[in-house]
Structures are given as structure tokens and as C-alpha cells.
Amino acid sequence: MKFTDGYWMVRDGYNLQNPVDIRDVVQKDDSFTVYAATKKVEKRGDTLNATLLKATYSSPMPNVIRVRLNRHAGGVKQTPEFELYGSETNVQITNNDELLALQSGELKVSINRNTGFASEFHYGSRRLTGSAFRRAAHIEHKAAGKTYFREQLDLGMGEYVYGLGERFTPFVKNGQTVDIWNEDGGTSSEQSYKNIPFYLSNKGYGVFVNHPEKVSFEVASENVSKVQFSVEGETLEYFIIGGENPKDVLDNFTKLTGKPALPPAWTFGLWLTTSFTTNYDEETVNHFVDGMSERDLPLSVFHFDCFWMKEYQWTDFEWDKDVFPDPAGLLKRLKDKGLKICVWINPYIAEKSILFEEGMENGYLLKRKDGSVWQWDMWQAGMGIVDFTNPAAVKWYQGKLEELVDQGVDCFKTDFGERIPVEDVVYFDGSDPVKMHNYYTFQYNKAVFEVLENKLGKNEAALFARSATVGGQQFPVHWGGDCSSTYESMAESLRGGLSLGVSGFSFWSHDISGFEQTAPADVYKRWVQFGLLSSHSRLHGSDSYRVPWLFDDEAVDVLRKFTKLKNSLMPYLFNQAAESAERGIPMMRPMFLEFPEDPTCGPLDLQYMFGDSILVAPIFNEQGDVTYYLPAGTWTGLLDGQTKQGGRWYSENYDFMSLPVFVREGTLLAVGSQDSKPDYDYADGVTLHLFGLEDGKTASANIIGLDAKTVVEASAVRSGSEIKISVSGGQNVKLVLRGISEVSGVDGASHEAGEQGLLLTPAGGSVTVNL
Incomplete structure (x- = not known):
């Protein structure tokens, strides 16, 4: 959100007040609070009819510093808040006539009393960023009756900003306006399903804005040498997160917000779905499953999308008896073929669902201010929304899922969770609807994940989730939402996955060949290569099936080769997955994360590291042309064995059975003895x-x-x-x-x-x- 008109002027209707003159400092054992006037106080009368702003500095864990800016502290505390996980830390505080400072681990914030209210952050001897004089501000818009807090942190020359969730816009966020607000907007706009108010700098630090509600970022846009972020209200809280390198920063960020669970090994194999609006029954399903087996195409998971339930009745958790008269038998027969089973769900209850009346009578659905159930027809006719702030509603919803697990379901695709209303809505626990808009998905996915942990064990729980907020990384896996069947959309999906990865999410997938429309055979084959060299791999679409023989014969060969390649790499990949879960780093890593010292890697978003040792450069055109960059060192082609020297660009052409996949020198790569399944x-x-x-x-x-x-x-x-x-x-x-x-x-x-x-x-x- 922009508050200024160019560099000098303030936009009409806004009044900005900056902390200018430090008037007092209150120190405690583990924090200090700075009280600053918004004008230079020359005489006692200047203290009257004036604003006093406060800034409190503390540390929840080593190498993380919390900054809390505040004007009026008397407001009613609103929930929800992000679940944070601190750890014991010893801070060192300096408070003298010239300097205020707080140090946590190697991270230090300092304020020079003689230069007005301005802060600087250092990690060891390395300066990270700072809030210069007159950058923090309390803002009023009297006509609208609203107040805001903003902060502006320095950007150095050559500094790039990444992250802010799964964003499909350019990978480097410099120059962009980003609103942290979950939307069901597909993959071709500035909207995002997974909004995370955290950004990572290539200079080796991160910034996490601790607000579940809308946070507006101006990244080198309103002020081209600053990252500005703002929230509505009287308080702004953010964390500076330090580390030796960008990986360490992600480690510290996920120590604070939650580590990803390690998905079970079977989830890394190939998933096949019925697709969305296609017609399917057991005969159709068996045709797909048996067709894959007959063509020697290893399949690990079969997914039933929306229409496993009867139309107009989503969600009722009951199989459509007209199509699936024997669901328990169907699941057993599929599992006897060695498959895991996933089914689609969402948190919405259509009025025609048998669960609607039960949910309405027991107060399990969101209500309007007049006490009625909040309903609309967007998606399902007359649908209500499960209120996960009501413990009884959570238990009720989980009970329905437990019945499905007992039938033989292994995994749930937790779709939606973004279209959460903020107007005329009341939550059971009194939560603020604006704060709940993004946070809803955390409660939704947590409730489902707990069912799988409790029923199947912690090592067997996995989701296929679309929406997310801070902390949602604890409930993997996440996928990229509704993309189109084009090379452009394939590239935007990769950008989204790389951005999500540097936002604390380790495991990510996408709809191979695109969700909307039906891809031509060349797009399908190139996307298959990319998809099987991703953390998780799923064939899915909207109105057509995604089995390869419907595209061309070569598509079968491509899918076979790369599915078997991924399965054979599982000794390496599962170890990388375990490290990713432990440290909060992504399996699919942007190049700068693995090579932070190489400036060429900073903006790269058409290639990535698959774990720490394998480089992948997908191909985004029918001709097979690709240009990619190899960092310094010797690289060996995993598929052809040819070696190339790094520190330079290559432009080459590949057929559909190959693409640039290179192993970096000094790698001891573990290759398994099996390629028919991922779990062995x-x-x-x-x-x-x-x-x-x-x-x-x-x-x-x-x-x-x-x-x-x-x-x-x-x-x-x-x-x-x-x-x-x-x-x-x-x-x-x-x-x-x-x-x-x-x-x-x-x-x-x-x-x-x-x-x-x-x-x-x-x-x-x-x-x-x-x-």
C-alpha cells in the first residue's frame, strides 16, 4: 500500500508521523523499549497534544530479533495469532548515552541516540539492513477512519528480494507491490493461494512480518532503495532473521514458525488422478491403472477428484453410490495392486449435503452477525463454511475423515481454503474475520493432518494442499493450483514453486501438463520431465484425462523413463527430503540458495537445484532449445555422462527423452537398485x-x-x-x-x-x- 506521492509528498488524506526524538528508554532483562516523539522536543510545551511512538526490541531465539512498533496499546487484542516456537536465548543489551543495542547470537540491532530514531542490523561484522531516520511511521487516514503502521528497511545495491509465498510474478520481487491475502486466482496473476509475509534477501537475512491479516509490501517500488511493509492498526511487529547464509536463515525462520514434516517415501512416486470434471467409475479407474501397469509405467498413488461425491453435495464425504456402489471393495482392489489412495475434500458444506443441517444445528458452520449461517452459491449451491475455531466442529469434521481412512484412504487433497469471507461473519471463538481470512487454511490443514497422524502414524501423514499461510509448511505436501496447459504457465508454476520454497516450504508439486485445457503432446512431454524432477509428481487436469497414451506413443516412453529415473534416485532424494524437513530448506532450490556467492545465480528462475547436488533446466518450447547456466566447477550429465565446465552459459537442443540434468563435482550420489516404486x-x-x-x-x-x-x-x-x-x-x-x-x-x-x-x-x- 502506497502512502506517498513520489519521494517528497504525502498522498492526499494521509498524515504520517515518524519517531524522531528519543525521549526515554525502558530496559528490562531481555528487551528494551524506546519512546520517541514525532517531532523535535525543544521545550516542555512540545510534549503536549503530541504523539509518542514506542519501539520494543527483544529476541525469541538466537539470531532472531523482534521489533514491535506501537502507538496506542489500549485496543482489544484480536486473534488469531501465528503459532511461534521460540527457544532460550541470552541477549546482551547496551544502553548508554550514545548507543542502544541488543545482540542475540551473532545478530545485533543498534540505535545511535545522537542521530535520531534509526536502527541498523548486523550479523557479525556484516551489515544486513536498517531503518533509516523518518522511515518507520504511524499513518492516519481520517476520512476513512483508519490508521496504519509502516516500516521501510534498506535495500543495498545488487540486493534481491525473494519469497513472500507462492508467487507467480517475476521471481525477484524488486519493483513489485505484494499484498499478503489468499485468493483463488490461478497461477497467471499477482494473486496467490499461499501468502507468506516473509522475504529472503540474497544478502543473507530474512524479514518476517508477524501479522495473519493483510500485509502490504512495496519492494523497491514506492521507495526504490527500501522494502516497505505496512498493516492496518496501531501495532506493527516484525522479525529480522540472521544466518551465515540464506539456508541458515530459512533454518532459523522455520525454527520460529514450525518445521515441515517429512512426507512418507511413497508420496514421492507418480500420482495419477481422475481429473476434475471427467466422467469416471471403477471401470474407468481400472482402465487407467491397468493401462499404466501394462505399459510398465510405475504408479504409486491414485487420486479421486471432486466427483467421487455426488454433485451439489460437496462436501458430504460419501461416495456417489450411483457411480461407486462398493467403495470399500474398490479401495481394497486398488490397494491390492500396490497403490495408495487419495481423495479430494474441501471445508465447504453445500446445503444439499446431508451434513449441512447437522452442522447448522450444532453451530459447526460460520455465522452471520444475526446468528444465521453464512452462505453463498460460489462453488456449491447454498454452501456454508466449517468453523474450525469451534473445537466441536473440528472433532465433527475429523470424525468424517476418520471413517474414510478406515475404508482405506491414505491421503487427502485439501482443496480451497482461500475464499473465506470477512464481511458480516462471526467465528465461534470471536476471532477477527480479517485476521482469519489467511489463517483459516492453517486450521483447516492442521485438522486434516492430525487425522492422518493419529490414524496412520506420524511417518505416514501427507496432504496435497492448495492454500497456506505461515506455519502451513508443517503439513506437506502443497501444490501450485490451477495452471494452464502452456509453456508460459509451466514457467510461472516453476517461479511459484521456487518462491514458496524460499518462504519455508520444503515440498511442492504442480499439475503436470497444466490443469486448464488439454496440452499438446509436446507440452505434456516437457512438463512430464519437469514434473518427475520435482519434489512431488502428479498427473492432473480439468476436463480431460492425463494418461500418456492419449497424447502420443512417445509420451508413454517419456513418462516411463522419468518416473523410473526418479524412483531410482530415491536413496538420494529421500535423504535430501529428510535434510529439507530438518532445516526448513526446499528440495527444489533456486540457484542462489545453493550458490549465494555467484552473482549470476541471483535472478535465475528457469532452472533449479534438485537437492544440493543435481541441477535441472526444464525445456519450455516445442523445438527443444534451452539456455542454462552452470556455476563454477565440473558438471557431469546425469543422463548422458558428458562433462562440462561451469562458470558459463550453454545453449543446446534436446529431444523429448532428455534435458539438462547435471551433477556437481564432489558428489557421492546414491542410486537405488529399484525403479518400479519409490518406497523400497x-x-x-x-x-x-x-x-x-x-x-x-x-x-x-x-x-x-x-x-x-x-x-x-x-x-x-x-x-x-x-x-x-x-x-x-x-x-x-x-x-x-x-x-x-x-x-x-x-x-x-x-x-x-x-x-x-x-x-x-x-x-x-x-x-x-x-x-
Whole structure:
């Protein structure tokens, strides 16, 4: 939201007051509060009929500093608030005639008393940002009867801002206005399903604005050297989050707001859905499932979209008996084929649903101010909305889901959660409707996730969720919403996923080949490549089926190759997933996150790192042309074995069976013995591929089992012409030295030259190779 007219003027109707003159400081053991007048106080009379603004500095955990700006503190406290998870921290406070400072870990905020009200933030000796003189402001719009607080933080030259949720606009947010307000707007506009008031800077810090309601960001737009953020009301609270690098910042941000759960291994396989408005019954479902098996296309999850329930009755959680007369039998027959089952749900109860009257009578649905149920016809006729602030409503809703789990359902696609009203609506617990608009999705997805944890176990719970707010990363997986079947929409989906990833969300998916319309065969095949080299992989659409043989014969081959490739990479991917969950970093990483020291990586959004070692550059045109950048070092093509030197751009052409997928040097890549499913014993028959280890360097690889416990530890050390490889755990482990065919000697293993390099079969726990 903009309050100024150019650099000098204030917009008509607005009155800005800045904290200018520090009048007092109140220090406590773990915080201090600065009281600042909004004009220079020259005499006692200047203290009358004047505003006094307050700024409180504290720390909820090491390397995180909280800033709370406030004018009037007497307002009624409104809920909800984000759930935050602090930890014990020892702060150091300096308070003398010249300097105010608070330090938490390596992060420090300082205010020079002699230069007016202005703050600076440092991590160690590195300056991160600051709020310059006359940047923080309390703002009144008297005609509208509203007040606001804003802050403006410095942007350095060459500094890029990322994140703010799943945004489909340009990946670098500089120059953009971003409103944190969940909307069902597809993937082709500035609206977003997942709005997160957190941004990450390529300079190695983050800013989290702790408000569930609408937060308006002006990123190098209203003031091109600042990031401005504002909220309506008398208080603004934000956190500066520090770290050694951008990954550490995300680690600290998710320590504060919640770590992602680790999805079960089966979720990383291929998902196939009925699509949205298509006609389907058990015969159709079996045709798809059996067709995949007959074509040797590994399938892990089958999803039933909306019309598993009868039209006009969403949501009633009952199978349409006219189409599925034996749902329990159907689910058993599908599960006997080795499939997991997902079904579509949402938090809306249509008036024709058998649950509507029950929900209305018991107060489980949102109400209007006159006590009636809040209803409208957008989506389902006469629908009401479940009030998740009512514990009894949560229990009621969860009870319906538990019945489905008992039938054999393994996962829920939690659709919607964005169209939440703010006018003429009353919540059971008195929550503020404006604050609840974004926060609703947290309560919705949490309620569903808890059902799966309680019924199936914590290691088996997974959603397929569309909407999110801060903390929603704890309930993976999330997908990108309604995209179109074009290359442009494929690219905007990638931008959205990368932006969400640097907003604290580790696991993300998208509708392969696009949701709206039906993709031409070339788009389908290129999107399949991208989709199977994503965290999670789902074939889904709106009004047509997405099985590959309906596109062309080559589409079957492409889907087979890349599904099997992903399954074979699961020893590597599941370990990366565990690390992502532990640290709050994304599996699909923008290039700057892995290479923060390389300025070329800063704006890149058409390629990404898949974990820490594999680079992927999807292709966005029918011709197969692609231009991509390799950072410094030696890179080896995972699909063709060719090596390339980094620090430069490449322009090439690829057929539909390939694309740029490169492994960085110094990688010990674990490749599994199976490619028919994603969940298997990764330690049995695993092959460790060593890529380009330099003298004096070490490579390592851990393999974890399906219980997320380490089962294999491996390392490789090079000294001169000697490489020593140690392996602990596993069965039938093999080693491959990529790009090497001849050596002068091998100790501790039998060896032979293979197509990919030197194949080693260890006789014991260590192998020494002389090059």
C-alpha cells in the first residue's frame, strides 16, 4: 500500500508521523523499549497534544530479533495469532548515552541516540539492513477512519528480494507491490493461494512480518532503495532473521514458525488422478491403472477428484453410490495392486449435503452477525463454511475423515481454503474475520493432518494442499493450483514453486501438463520431465484425462523413463527430503540458495537445484532449445555422462527423452537398485556414484531408511592420485567412479570398466583407488 506521492509528498488524506526524538528508554532483562516523539522536543510545551511512538526490541531465539512498533496499546487484542516456537536465548543489551543495542547470537540491532530514531542490523561484522531516520511511521487516514503502521528497511545495491509465498510474478520481487491475502486466482496473476509475509534477501537475512491479516509490501517500488511493509492498526511487529547464509536463515525462520514434516517415501512416486470434471467409475479407474501397469509405467498413488461425491453435495464425504456402489471393495482392489489412495475434500458444506443441517444445528458452520449461517452459491449451491475455531466442529469434521481412512484412504487433497469471507461473519471463538481470512487454511490443514497422524502414524501423514499461510509448511505436501496447459504457465508454476520454497516450504508439486485445457503432446512431454524432477509428481487436469497414451506413443516412453529415473534416485532424494524437513530448506532450490556467492545465480528462475547436488533446466518450447547456466566447477550429465565446465552459459537442443540434468563435482550420489516404486530398501544393492573429486576434497553420502534413520554412511577422500572410499552399512553396495575407466591399482574391491566409469564391488568397508 502506497502512502506517498513520489519521494517528497504525502498522498492526499494521509498524515504520517515518524519517531524522531528519543525521549526515554525502558530496559528490562531481555528487551528494551524506546519512546520517541514525532517531532523535535525543544521545550516542555512540545510534549503536549503530541504523539509518542514506542519501539520494543527483544529476541525469541538466537539470531532472531523482534521489533514491535506501537502507538496506542489500549485496543482489544484480536486473534488469531501465528503459532511461534521460540527457544532460550541470552541477549546482551547496551544502553548508554550514545548507543542502544541488543545482540542475540551473532545478530545485533543498534540505535545511535545522537542521530535520531534509526536502527541498523548486523550479523557479525556484516551489515544486513536498517531503518533509516523518518522511515518507520504511524499513518492516519481520517476520512476513512483508519490508521496504519509502516516500516521501510534498506535495500543495498545488487540486493534481491525473494519469497513472500507462492508467487507467480517475476521471481525477484524488486519493483513489485505484494499484498499478503489468499485468493483463488490461478497461477497467471499477482494473486496467490499461499501468502507468506516473509522475504529472503540474497544478502543473507530474512524479514518476517508477524501479522495473519493483510500485509502490504512495496519492494523497491514506492521507495526504490527500501522494502516497505505496512498493516492496518496501531501495532506493527516484525522479525529480522540472521544466518551465515540464506539456508541458515530459512533454518532459523522455520525454527520460529514450525518445521515441515517429512512426507512418507511413497508420496514421492507418480500420482495419477481422475481429473476434475471427467466422467469416471471403477471401470474407468481400472482402465487407467491397468493401462499404466501394462505399459510398465510405475504408479504409486491414485487420486479421486471432486466427483467421487455426488454433485451439489460437496462436501458430504460419501461416495456417489450411483457411480461407486462398493467403495470399500474398490479401495481394497486398488490397494491390492500396490497403490495408495487419495481423495479430494474441501471445508465447504453445500446445503444439499446431508451434513449441512447437522452442522447448522450444532453451530459447526460460520455465522452471520444475526446468528444465521453464512452462505453463498460460489462453488456449491447454498454452501456454508466449517468453523474450525469451534473445537466441536473440528472433532465433527475429523470424525468424517476418520471413517474414510478406515475404508482405506491414505491421503487427502485439501482443496480451497482461500475464499473465506470477512464481511458480516462471526467465528465461534470471536476471532477477527480479517485476521482469519489467511489463517483459516492453517486450521483447516492442521485438522486434516492430525487425522492422518493419529490414524496412520506420524511417518505416514501427507496432504496435497492448495492454500497456506505461515506455519502451513508443517503439513506437506502443497501444490501450485490451477495452471494452464502452456509453456508460459509451466514457467510461472516453476517461479511459484521456487518462491514458496524460499518462504519455508520444503515440498511442492504442480499439475503436470497444466490443469486448464488439454496440452499438446509436446507440452505434456516437457512438463512430464519437469514434473518427475520435482519434489512431488502428479498427473492432473480439468476436463480431460492425463494418461500418456492419449497424447502420443512417445509420451508413454517419456513418462516411463522419468518416473523410473526418479524412483531410482530415491536413496538420494529421500535423504535430501529428510535434510529439507530438518532445516526448513526446499528440495527444489533456486540457484542462489545453493550458490549465494555467484552473482549470476541471483535472478535465475528457469532452472533449479534438485537437492544440493543435481541441477535441472526444464525445456519450455516445442523445438527443444534451452539456455542454462552452470556455476563454477565440473558438471557431469546425469543422463548422458558428458562433462562440462561451469562458470558459463550453454545453449543446446534436446529431444523429448532428455534435458539438462547435471551433477556437481564432489558428489557421492546414491542410486537405488529399484525403479518400479519409490518406497523400497534403499540400502540393499545401492550404487554410489562418485563425480569428479578434486585433490584434498571430501565427498559424503548418507542413506536413510523409510523410518528416516540412517542405514548407510559413505565418504570419499582424495589425496593426490589416491581416492579412499569408506562405506558403513548396507547390503550389496557398489561404487562407480564416473568418468574414470583405467587405474593403476585398486585395494579392497574387485573392479571392471563399465559404461559409466569404473565399477567397484567392495570386499569390505573401505576401498582405495590409485588413479
